[in-house]
Amino acid sequence: MNDAEPLKRPENEIGDGELLEQPDAADIELVKVLHALGDPTRLHLFRVYADGERYSCSSERLGVGHLHKSTVSHHMRIMREAGITATRAVGRNRYVRLRRADLDARFPGLVETLLRAYEGNAPQVP
Amino acid sequence: MNDAEPLKRPENEIGDGELLEQPDAADIELVKVLHALGDPTRLHLFRVYADGERYSCSSERLGVGHLHKSTVSHHMRIMREAGITATRAVGRNRYVRLRRADLDARFPGLVETLLRAYEGNAPQVP
DNA sequence: AGGTAAGTTTGATGTGCGTCAAACAATATG
DNA sequence: CATATTGTTTGACGCACATCAAACTTACCT
Numbered sequence: 001m002n003d004a005e006p007l008k009r010p011e012n013e014i015g016d017g018e019l020l021e022q023p024d025a026a027d028i029e030l031v032k033v034l035h036a037l038g039d040p041t042r043l044h045l046f047r048v049y050a051d052g053e054r055y056s057c058s059s060e061r062l063g064v065g066h067l068h069k070s071t072v073s074h075h076m077r078i079m080r081e082a083g084i085t086a087t088r089a090v091g092r093n094r095y096v097r098l099r100r101a102d103l104d105a106r107f108p109g110l111v112e113t114l115l116r117a118y119e120g121n122a123p124q125v126p
Numbered sequence: 127m128n129d130a131e132p133l134k135r136p137e138n139e140i141g142d143g144e145l146l147e148q149p150d151a152a153d154i155e156l157v158k159v160l161h162a163l164g165d166p167t168r169l170h171l172f173r174v175y176a177d178g179e180r181y182s183c184s185s186e187r188l189g190v191g192h193l194h195k196s197t198v199s200h201h202m203r204i205m206r207e208a209g210i211t212a213t214r215a216v217g218r219n220r221y222v223r224l225r226r227a228d229l230d231a232r233f234p235g236l237v238e239t240l241l242r243a244y245e246g247n248a249p250q251v252p
Numbered sequence: 253a254g255g256t257a258a259g260t261t262t263g264a265t266g267t268g269c270g271t272c273a274a275a276c277a278a279t280a281t282g
Numbered sequence: 283c284a285t286a287t288t289g290t291t292t293g294a295c296g297c298a299c300a301t302c303a304a305a306c307t308t309a310c311c312t
Contacts, residue, residue: 182259218257
């Protein structure tokens with residue numbers, strides 16, 4: 001077994017992969033976004049994904065190793081359905097990224113403000 | 127009976143009234159704020175209070191006349207305990223206002239960004 | 253004092269949510 | 283092909299939440 005973590009492929013190297021269903025940019029609702037981020041785990045994931053694309057349930061990378069993989073998958077779905085993240089399926093893996101452009105277009109400054117607010121707040125993930 | 131609505135007193139005229147318990151500015155947690163605003167009714171109230179101080183359960187003014195007064199009181203408490211609003215008890219009435227300065231100090235730009243985001247979104251209150 | 257009005261509190265109810273566990277599907281690897 | 287790996291789905295469980303209704307508190311009014 002290879003004990004090195006799987007490589008994070010740069011975004012521009014992933015041309016394949018199927019995009020999982022998600023709301024159109026125009027259909028992203030503020031209250032759903034806030035509801036999705038009003039959970040400690042998801043707010044943490046939001047911060048993690050702000051750094052770039054990642055594996056979704058590769059627990060160690062996400063810092064949610066204490067949670068069951070099905071629980072993480074559940075949070076992924078909520079954020080995706082809220083329009084916060086985009087997920088592409090490549091092989092067995094899921095590549096998740098923030099829909100930064102769509103969010104910025106719909107709610108200017110929100111992502112930036114939240115990330116900055118999170119910095120000074122720094123809650124520990126439960 | 128006086129069928130005119132009770133006057134909204136300007137903020138600087140209310141020197142009396144007891145401040146209901148609320149978290150210190152430094153103890154306001156981002157995730158609690160987001161959770162509090164991740165509800166359609168409370169997000170609406172957030173917008174209403176941004177205009178200035180108001181009665182709390184005076185349903186017609188708040189645009190939540192369809193809700194029971196105890197339900198409104200419940201939402202008030204959640205927002206107050208999240209640090210979003212400050213409530214002062216004057217006589218039988220409650221004057222509620224946004225803790226704008228405290229929120230701005232802790233999460234710069236958040237209130238402004240949310241209000242702007244809400245404008246373009248404009249969900250109808252359930 | 254008696255009655256009315258404003259809010260809170262408590263209880264009850266239905267619903268949704270976060271979590272885990274087990275089963276399942278799909279893909280990679282020997 | 284056989285087996286392991288990645289993630290989703292389904293079911294179950296407990297807890298939190300949004301809501302209403304009724305009781306209660308406090309204050310205003312005549």
